[in-house]
Amino acid sequence: MGQKRCSSVASVVDTIAANCLAVRVRILSRDMTRLYDDALRPIGLRVTQLNVLVAVAKMQEAMPTEIGRHLHLDKSTLSRTLARMVEKGWLQEVEGDDARRRPVKLSRAGRNLIRDAFPLWQEAQREGKRIMVSRKLMHD
Amino acid sequence: MGQKRCSSVASVVDTIAANCLAVRVRILSRDMTRLYDDALRPIGLRVTQLNVLVAVAKMQEAMPTEIGRHLHLDKSTLSRTLARMVEKGWLQEVEGDDARRRPVKLSRAGRNLIRDAFPLWQEAQREGKRIMVSRKLMHD
DNA sequence: ACCCATTAGTTGCATATACAATTGAATGGC
DNA sequence: GCCATTCAATTGTATATGCAACTAATGGGT
Numbered sequence: 001m002g003q004k005r006c007s008s009v010a011s012v013v014d015t016i017a018a019n020c021l022a023v024r025v026r027i028l029s030r031d032m033t034r035l036y037d038d039a040l041r042p043i044g045l046r047v048t049q050l051n052v053l054v055a056v057a058k059m060q061e062a063m064p065t066e067i068g069r070h071l072h073l074d075k076s077t078l079s080r081t082l083a084r085m086v087e088k089g090w091l092q093e094v095e096g097d098d099a100r101r102r103p104v105k106l107s108r109a110g111r112n113l114i115r116d117a118f119p120l121w122q123e124a125q126r127e128g129k130r131i132m133v134s135r136k137l138m139h140d
Numbered sequence: 141m142g143q144k145r146c147s148s149v150a151s152v153v154d155t156i157a158a159n160c161l162a163v164r165v166r167i168l169s170r171d172m173t174r175l176y177d178d179a180l181r182p183i184g185l186r187v188t189q190l191n192v193l194v195a196v197a198k199m200q201e202a203m204p205t206e207i208g209r210h211l212h213l214d215k216s217t218l219s220r221t222l223a224r225m226v227e228k229g230w231l232q233e234v235e236g237d238d239a240r241r242r243p244v245k246l247s248r249a250g251r252n253l254i255r256d257a258f259p260l261w262q263e264a265q266r267e268g269k270r271i272m273v274s275r276k277l278m279h280d
Numbered sequence: 281a282c283c284c285a286t287t288a289g290t291t292g293c294a295t296a297t298a299c300a301a302t303t304g305a306a307t308g309g310c
Numbered sequence: 311g312c313c314a315t316t317c318a319a320t321t322g323t324a325t326a327t328g329c330a331a332c333t334a335a336t337g338g339g340t
Contacts, residue, residue: 009251012258013197020194020261021268022176022187027212029169030297036162037298047162048326054160057153065288072167074328079290081326100288100335111149118152121160128161137277170327177328188296205318214298219320221296240305240318 028135032128039124043116050121052081053090053106053114061094061103085110168275172268179264183256190261192221193230193246193254201234201243225250 036047055070056062064078073081082104085091090110094103106114132138176187195210196202204218213221222244225231230250234243246254272278 009197009255012254013194016190016194016254016258016261017198019265020191021265021272022172023191023194023211025165025169025172026188026191029165030212032162032165034298046325048166050156051160051163051166054153054156054163057149058157063288071163072170073326075289076291076329077327083290084325098288098336102289114152114156115149118156121156125159125161132161174328186295203318213296215319216299216321217297223320224295238306238318242319 028131028137031131035127035131036121036124039120040117043113043120045113045117047124048081049085049090050114050117052078052085053110053117056091056104057106057111057114061105063096063101063103168271168277171271175267175271176261176264179260180257183253183260185253185257187264188221189225189230190254190257192218192225193250193257196231196244197246197251197254201245203236203241203243 033047036050040047040050051071052067055067059066064082065075067073067082068075068078082091086093086104088109089107090113091104092107094105096103129138133140173187176190180187180190191211192207195207199206199210204222205215207213207222208215208218222231226233226244228249229247230253231244232247234245236243269278273280
């Protein structure tokens, strides 16, 4: 039974606490998400959704898998996110040549939404830069 | 109706696509999370949970709010995360002086889990560094 | 034409995340 | 000692996220 070298867990904890990249990145991600979500809240849009809108806009006709490749998102996540966005009328389903594919494109409402989002995005982006700079992840 | 300056939405899309800090940070966060979660999967632990374990270990007796301050997590998120971790036996509830507070501490199982996690964490951390370097967010 | 492997998407399930509203406990003013 | 306020945590609800298992459609090889 249980005589353990006393240092082992404590030093492991210190090492992880001091160095773990995942914590830092995830904290940053939560902070950034909060920042942009707050900015976009007046128009009922989240940053995740804005990013999907923009990705789709760049692609004209976007297949879920392609969007996923672009944003490093699992297909199942996109499946549901796109459904919600179609539901809200920001995206339209398009008939694909191949019946397995379910490409989407930007609707008029989606386009208008992007336009409305822009000034709010800019505001968040400014503050976002400040955060990145202050954490030494960017310079001016 | 509605003659809009043709450039407006397209240029907004290009600007956001080319510059949005939130997309980049969130993509990185998903990648890192996947990386560490994959590494930790053999012991049934997620990186979120490892981070909480480590935070609690550093604090000895941790109040949810305090952990939240440390990890920039909403109290409601923590409420449920801690409940799951107590459930699994990695954390123990402690009686607080003040009945509003519900501090937790690391259990023996939690301590062992951290020890088991360490080599797996190290492996992920190495790869994580490579990712950060390749995205020019760190240098060697 | 038929079966098989591959490909695209969906669904079940669990966790993560946050905002709003609520509950329960302390506490300060009177 | 009582009430309003304040503080800590929980609960309701919605979204985000991913893995595994599944379904549906295609395409090949025979």
